[in-house]
Amino acid sequence: MLExxxxxxxxxxxxxxxxxxxRLPERGVVALMGPSGxxxxxxxxxxxxxxxxxxxxxxAPEKCSLVFQEDRLLPWSSVGENIALVLNNPWRQGHVVAxxxxxxxxxxxxNLPIQELSxxxxxxxxxxxxxxxDAPLLLLDEPFKGLxxxxxxxxxxxxxxxxxxxxxxLNTHQAAEAAALAQRVFLLAGPPLEIVKExxxxxxxxxxRDNPSLAAPYRxxxxxxxxx
Amino acid sequence: xxxxxxxxxxxxxxxxxxxxxxxxxxxxxxLVGQDILLASPLQVVRVLGQLVVKGEFWQSVANSLLxxxxxxxxxxxxxxxxxxxxSLVPAAxxxxxxxxxxxxxxxxxxxxxxxxxxLRGERVAVFIAFLAVLPIIWTNVAQGIAKTxxxxxxxxxxxxxxxxxxxxxxxxxxVLPYFLAACMTGIGFAWKAGIAAEVLGLPRHSIGQHxxxxxxxxxxxxxxxWTAVVVLLSVLVEYVLVNLLRKMGQKYNSGVN
Numbered sequence: 001m002l003e004x005x006x007x008x009x010x011x012x013x014x015x016x017x018x019x020x021x022x023r024l025p026e027r028g029v030v031a032l033m034g035p036s037g038x039x040x041x042x043x044x045x046x047x048x049x050x051x052x053x054x055x056x057x058x059x060a061p062e063k064c065s066l067v068f069q070e071d072r073l074l075p076w077s078s079v080g081e082n083i084a085l086v087l088n089n090p091w092r093q094g095h096v097v098a099x100x101x102x103x104x105x106x107x108x109x110x111n112l113p114i115q116e117l118s119x120x121x122x123x124x125x126x127x128x129x130x131x132x133x134d135a136p137l138l139l140l141d142e143p144f145k146g147l148x149x150x151x152x153x154x155x156x157x158x159x160x161x162x163x164x165x166x167x168x169x170l171n172t173h174q175a176a177e178a179a180a181l182a183q184r185v186f187l188l189a190g191p192p193l194e195i196v197k198e199x200x201x202x203x204x205x206x207x208x209r210d211n212p213s214l215a216a217p218y219r220x221x222x223x224x225x226x227x228x
Numbered sequence: 229x230x231x232x233x234x235x236x237x238x239x240x241x242x243x244x245x246x247x248x249x250x251x252x253x254x255x256x257x258x259l260v261g262q263d264i265l266l267a268s269p270l271q272v273v274r275v276l277g278q279l280v281v282k283g284e285f286w287q288s289v290a291n292s293l294l295x296x297x298x299x300x301x302x303x304x305x306x307x308x309x310x311x312x313x314x315s316l317v318p319a320a321x322x323x324x325x326x327x328x329x330x331x332x333x334x335x336x337x338x339x340x341x342x343x344x345x346x347l348r349g350e351r352v353a354v355f356i357a358f359l360a361v362l363p364i365i366w367t368n369v370a371q372g373i374a375k376t377x378x379x380x381x382x383x384x385x386x387x388x389x390x391x392x393x394x395x396x397x398x399x400x401x402x403v404l405p406y407f408l409a410a411c412m413t414g415i416g417f418a419w420k421a422g423i424a425a426e427v428l429g430l431p432r433h434s435i436g437q438h439x440x441x442x443x444x445x446x447x448x449x450x451x452x453x454w455t456a457v458v459v460l461l462s463v464l465v466e467y468v469l470v471n472l473l474r475k476m477g478q479k480y481n482s483g484v485n
Contacts, residue, residue: 048386064386085393
């Protein structure tokens with residue numbers, strides 16, 4: 001469960017949040033869509049407690065996982081070390097890392113240096129690290145950046161499955177991603193950040209995946225709304 | 229390393245450069261025409277040949293080398309510790325930065341003269357080598373800590389990494405290039421400052437003492453021969469240190485190569 005009420009946050013040049021409120025349940029995938037610079041990333045950093053709000057309150061799980069907009073991987077470490085970094089149980093580390101990499105189509109890359117990976121592969125390592133850190137809240141800041149279509153589909157499956165167990169917040173610019181993956185889509189504007197419109201999607205992720213024509217109308221609706 | 233494939237060319241170049249310098253030296257010797265002012269390369273080589281067969285030569289070299297290395301190692305340890313301390317504790321930074329700045333600005337000769345009053349001859353060289361290297365390590369390591377990627381540190385906070393992991397996986401690899409650069413600069417400084425301290429402190433059986441005696445007796449060939457020894461040792465020590473540190477850098481998988 002996530003509850004933000006009357007959040008305020010300003011930087012010297014700009015008031016990013018001026019009384020922003022939002023309530024979300026314990027589970028599900030929620031997409032946030034809005035133009036660059038509207039304040040989505042700041043919102044994520046506040047929820048993750050990496051920034052302090054100037055006012056208002058945040059009720060969020062103590063532990064929170066996040067895929068940053070940048071990958072933020074250790075450039076001097078291997079793929080496996082980057083993921084094991086957030087794991088504390090030394091006995092299960094190897095197993096957890098291997099199975100996550102397998103799921104993300106990176107099986108057998110444990111010992112490769114990060115810098116030898118392509119941009120899309122690094123993005124998936126960042127995702128694997130966020131998934132390895134088991135938290136009831138998962139924040140994804142443009143997680144599909146640099147992924148090709150086939151990989152993206154696999155990653156969407158994984159995110160949808162995470163959404164059955166926990167709350168997943170997804171920042172994206174792509175109406176197609178939001179329409180395919182989320183149960184609720186918030187269209188945002190700012191700064192200061194505000195909710196312009198909410199689109200609720202009734203069909204399950206699985207139904208939409210098996211029959212893409214179900215997602216198409218939502219995608220069009222979101223595109224029309226976000227252009228307005 | 230990989231240039232070896234190109235054959236003997238680089239060596240040829242180096243030998244040529246060496247020959248040019250030796251020719252210039254010989255020319256200068258001829259022009260000056262006085263052995264007291266400048267010895268010829270041949271004389272210097274002859275003196276070196278006489279020196280290296282004596283046990284006392286090796287004892288002096290070993291004494292000076294050990295003193296200076298001891299000062300260097302102590303400075304690396306203390307400098308790193310102080311850098312971490314002043315980076316972590318604002319009060320320590322406030323308290324110690326005037327000391328650091330004074331240390332940086334004071335001529336090393338002033339310290340040598342003070343140390344001569346305070347300490348026994350052989351300890352002066354250790355202390356001076358220590359003082360010469362300390363600010364270099366301190367400044368560079370502190371800078372490395374300050375330049376550590378804020379994004380990675382934020383990532384560390386998000387995933388609630390232990391302090392140990394933050395230092396081992398984020399700070400250490402970030403600081404390592406700064407640390408290595410400081411060590412390489414520092415060893416040269418330790419060497420020069422340490423020898424200078426010996427020349428003034430005159431501990432028995434040391435390179436500094438021999439340099440001083442050569443000056444007193446106007447034995448220019450000896451002076452140059454001992455200087456050559458200092459230069460050669462400096463190059464050698466730096467070479468060994470660089471390779472040692474490089475191995476360490478690889479072990480801690482930093483981007484250093």
